[in-house]
Amino acid sequence: MLVAAWLLVMLTAASAVNVIIQNHWAGGFQGQVDIPVTSELHGWRVHLTFDQDVSSIEVWVADAQKVSDREYILSNKDFNADQHVGDTLSFTFLGHGTGDIAPHTEAFVEGMGTGGGTVTNEPVTVPPRTNAPSSGGGTSNKNYGDALGKSILFYDAQGSGRLPANNPIPWRGDSALGDCVVGGWYDAGDHVKFGFPMASSTTLLLWGLIRFKDGYVRANQLDMMYDMIKWPLDYFLNAWNPQTRQLVVQVGDGNADHAFWGRPEDMTMERPCFRLEPGKPGSDAAAETAASLAAGSIAFKDKGDTAYAAQLLTAAEVCTRSPRTNRGIYSQSIPNAANFYGSSGDKDEMCVGAMWLYKATRNNQYLEDAKANHENAWGWALAWDDKKVACQLLLFEETNDAAYRTEVEGFFQGWLPGGSITYTPCGLAWRDKWGANRYAGNAAFAALVAAEDGIQTARYRSWGVEQINYILGDNHHDGGCFSFQIGFGTKYPRNPHHRAASCPDRPAPCSHEQLDAPGPSPQLLVGAIVGGPDAQDNYVDDRKDYVLNEVATDYNSGFHSALAAIVHLQVTDNFPQTNNRCACNQ
Structure with missing residues (x-):
């Protein structure tokens, strides 16, 4: 034998x-x-x-x-x-x-003759894994892979809990070890762990990893991405208790936290724990948490970590049962959250959660659940509280139903030039003063996904890349070539509205004096995207101006995944022609 x-x-x-x-x-x-x-x-x-x-x-x-x-x-x-x-x-x-x-x-x-093959080890162009037509021919002078790696570092800087031995942020240490759920990300420049936007950010980041993994490979950031994204996934696993059907959706009192200016390592205030449970529904937050867990299971199964992927999927499937039978808006159950991340509805999260579970399991019941919660409406934006276009895109990918394609095109009819969105003189699609770069980056990612799905491929690719180009320097601020991502290029913000970055090296004290301190922040918050300019391209790098200089995990999420998509276009020789109004040629 x-x-x-x-x-x-x-x-x-x-x-x-x-x-x-x-x-x-x-x-x-x-x-x-x-x-x-x-x-x-x-x-x-x-x-x-x-x-x-x-x-x-x-x-x-x-x-x-x-x-x-x-x-x-x-x-x-x-x-x-x-x-x-x-x-x-x-x-x-x-x-x-x-x-x-x-x-x-x-x-x-085994057991099958193959008949030979091409004998070569020369690099070749990787074909796109989509039905999208080629739209290559453009060139770029930006290092999108570098921007992608820097964005990962921003998420590392937001880590709460006992940081790993390979923590790459030297000015961050262990913090909030007494939280009811240890770990996760601090939301923004403050130290609250808001579970709903954290889950939304995680889902969007995982979407980009799953769809454009070759972008991470080319940028040599794949291992770092897996390491970074596991941090919130571990947190969600611990935040969900299947026996009691309780889900922790917030750690820390937003009002008390915002009264404190200092390092997370130095916090002494009470950090209350806010939970959803039977009688206190939050189907929006629960469904989004399930979406991130299900997407995480796909990503880690692809990685080969089948045990962790199975753990994530089991939690996602159990977690999603509660919102199906216990509908309600999480910020009505948790009034403290309403002051900061009040939710407008749950149908979009219910759809997105069901779609990621369908992708992870191929169980048709989840697809039917998604269709039942689908909304035939144009989203205001792709954001932590508005995922209509994400629902529509995911449904189109799985069904190829032209009705969903029409809805996606309707969304971009409003966002592209000639629609309802204001454009700054240099071409940023400016949705709102609170996180203008965030909304543009998220919409850019949605456009690049839609393009991969064969929806107006050339047009959406060009527009999506142009929006990211603006954020990375195709604007006229400070004489031009100013990056709104900290640490990218030679000109970028030095004073983000971020407590820890404003603090000197330990053991020097840090207090509200650092909020008003002149000069650049002592710590460079590498990779963070600041809120961005006003509608006329005006921007002031002022730590106290939290409208233009806030940073947050959701601000980076769509921008981050759009970067992976753009590197994918470079890998597949599909980088589009672009025409930024204030192009940086340095």
């Missing part, structure tokens, strides 16, 4: 396909496997063999088993077990190793 098995492997290996290595970098590489199917398969096992040591691999359409540093066996998922003669078994994978390696790689399917 052992001899026969050995002979079978040797015979199939004799007709192995040479795998194309598309990209490589320090510590990893990306490969593309394309194996012609020459016999009917009802379940398959693919052997990958390398001529250099590969410490681990990540693959999203198969389960990976490590045989040695030179060989891995990939087994089919349930959804792709059947392969037919004439098909091509295709997938990409990431390999991790030491140094900048691009190993010669071969693949073969």
Whole structure:
């Protein structure tokens, strides 16, 4: 039996396909496997063999088993077990190793001859994973991958709880260890943990990771992104108690917190815990939390962390049962939240939550739930309290129903030039004075997703990239080339409305005096997006002006995922033509 098995492997290996290595970098590489199917398969096992040591691999359409540093066996998922003669078994994978390696790689399917393949290890263009037509031909002088990495650092700076040993923010330490739920993100420049916008931000960030993972690979930020996004997901797992059906949706009193100016490490005030429970409904916040958990399960299943993915999905499915039977607005149950993040309704969150659960499980009941909560209306914006266009986009992706496409186009009819949105002289789509950059960044991400879905691809790609270009410097503030992302380029805000960044290094004291202190903040809040300009492109870098200089986890979320989308366009040679009115050419 052992001899026969050995002979079978040797015979199939004799007709192995040479795998194309598309990209490589320090510590990893990306490969593309394309194996012609020459016999009917009802379940398959693919052997990958390398001529250099590969410490681990990540693959999203198969389960990976490590045989040695030179060989891995990939087994089919349930959804792709059947392969037919004439098909091509295709997938990409990431390999991790030491140094900048691009190993010669071969693949073969057990028991099936492959008929050879192209012998090359030269990088090639990765084809788009969409039905969107090509819209390439543009060029850019911006390092979007650098901006993406910096945005991850901003989220790291917002971490609450016991920070990990690899914490990259030297001026941040452990804080709020006595909270009812430890961990998570501080919301903005303050120290409240508002669960609803935290979940909304997490879902939007995960959407970008799932859809544009190759952007993170090209930017060499994939591991950092997984590390960053796990922080709020761990928090949500601890915030939800399935036995008591209680969900913590806020830690800290917003009013008491805003009276304190100092480091989170130095807080001494009471930090009350606000929960949803039977009799205190919050289907909007609960559904959004379920959405982030379900999206997280998809992302970490793709990563290969199946145990964590299963934990997230189980929590998401249990958490979503409560809002289906216990409808109500969370900020009516939690009056303290209403002063800061009052919700206007729950149907959009119910739809988005159901859609991510459908994507994670393929259970049609979730798709029907989403349709039942869908609203045939144009969203005011894509934001923590308005996810109509997200619901419509997700439904269109899964159903290809033209009615949902029309609704998405209606949203952008209002947002693109000629619609109802005000445009600044340099071209920012200016929705509101509170977080103008936030709304533009979120809409840009939605446009780039819609473009990938084949909706007005060329137009939406150009517009989405132009909005991000404005934020990163295509404006005339301070003589031009001013980035509203801190740390990007050479000119950017130095005085965000952020308590911890305004404090000198410990053990020096920090108090309200730092709010009024002249000069740049002692700590550079790398990666944060400040609120942005007024409708005339005017902006003042003033810590006390919290309208223009507030930062928040939701301010960065759509901008962040739009960056991943833009790097994806560069990877696939689909970067569009752009025409920013105040283009920075430095």
